[in-house]
Amino acid sequence: MERTLFDRLGGMDAITAVVQAFRDRVAKDDRINLKFARTDLARLTKMLLDQVCEATGGPCQYRGRSMKEAHAGMGVTTGEFDALVEDLVMTLKQFNVPKGEQDELLGLLGPMKSEIVEVRSHEVGTALPDGFQAAPALPG
Numbered sequence: 609m610e611r612t613l614f615d616r617l618g619g620m621d622a623i624t625a626v627v628q629a630f631r632d633r634v635a636k637d638d639r640i641n642l643k644f645a646r647t648d649l650a651r652l653t654k655m656l657l658d659q660v661c662e663a664t665g666g667p668c669q670y671r672g673r674s675m676k677e678a679h680a681g682m683g684v685t686t687g688e689f690d691a692l693v694e695d696l697v698m699t700l701k702q703f704n705v706p707k708g709e710q711d712e713l714l715g716l717l718g719p720m721k722s723e724i725v726e727v728r729s730h731e732v733g734t735a736l737p738d739g740f741q742a743a744p745a746l747p748g
């Protein structure tokens with residue numbers, strides 16, 4: 609049987625390290641970090657980890673909101689989406705993830721673009737709309 613992308617990425621420890629490094633890179637990226645101003649980072653990290661683990665065939669279940677719901681009212685532009693993907697690619701390169709696996713992961717996440725982007729513009733660094741309500745922190 610073909611090994612899952614989850615296994616080929618190195619399993620839970622490797623994926624955890626990649627997700628944490630990606631989150632840190634996004635937090636320093638002025639093209640997109642304004643959007644995370646009100647977000648609970650512990651929740652976001654856990655949700656991203658579950659989502660990537662499940663999507664790549666790992667033993668996790670994503671229990672967060674749909675991509676449409678989670679990003680609704682955030683005013684994400686096309687340029688900002690592309691900036692976030694660029695940060696992900698830089699992170700995968702940093703961890704020496706082979707090009708084939710990089711492309712497979714991007715192939716799983718890329719199609720979410722239409723559910724996340726609300727503003728068709730190349731502008732980056734746009735503010736988080738005042739009305740945006742961040743998700744609550746996870747219990748415990």
Ligand code: HEM
Pocket residue numbers: 640643644645646647648651652655656659671672673674678679684688689690692717718720721724741742743744
């Ligand atoms: C393929 C690309 C993306 C994926 C896979 C993704 C995935 C996720 C996931 C799993 C969550 C957690 C949902 C929850 O807590 O229920 C989330 C939340 C969030 N995402 Fe994304 N996202 C993507 C693109 C973006 C972009 C481009 C931005 C902004 C530039 C962004 C900003 C945020 C913010 C600020 C939150 C937290 C919302 C809150 O606090 O309620 N995301 N995303």
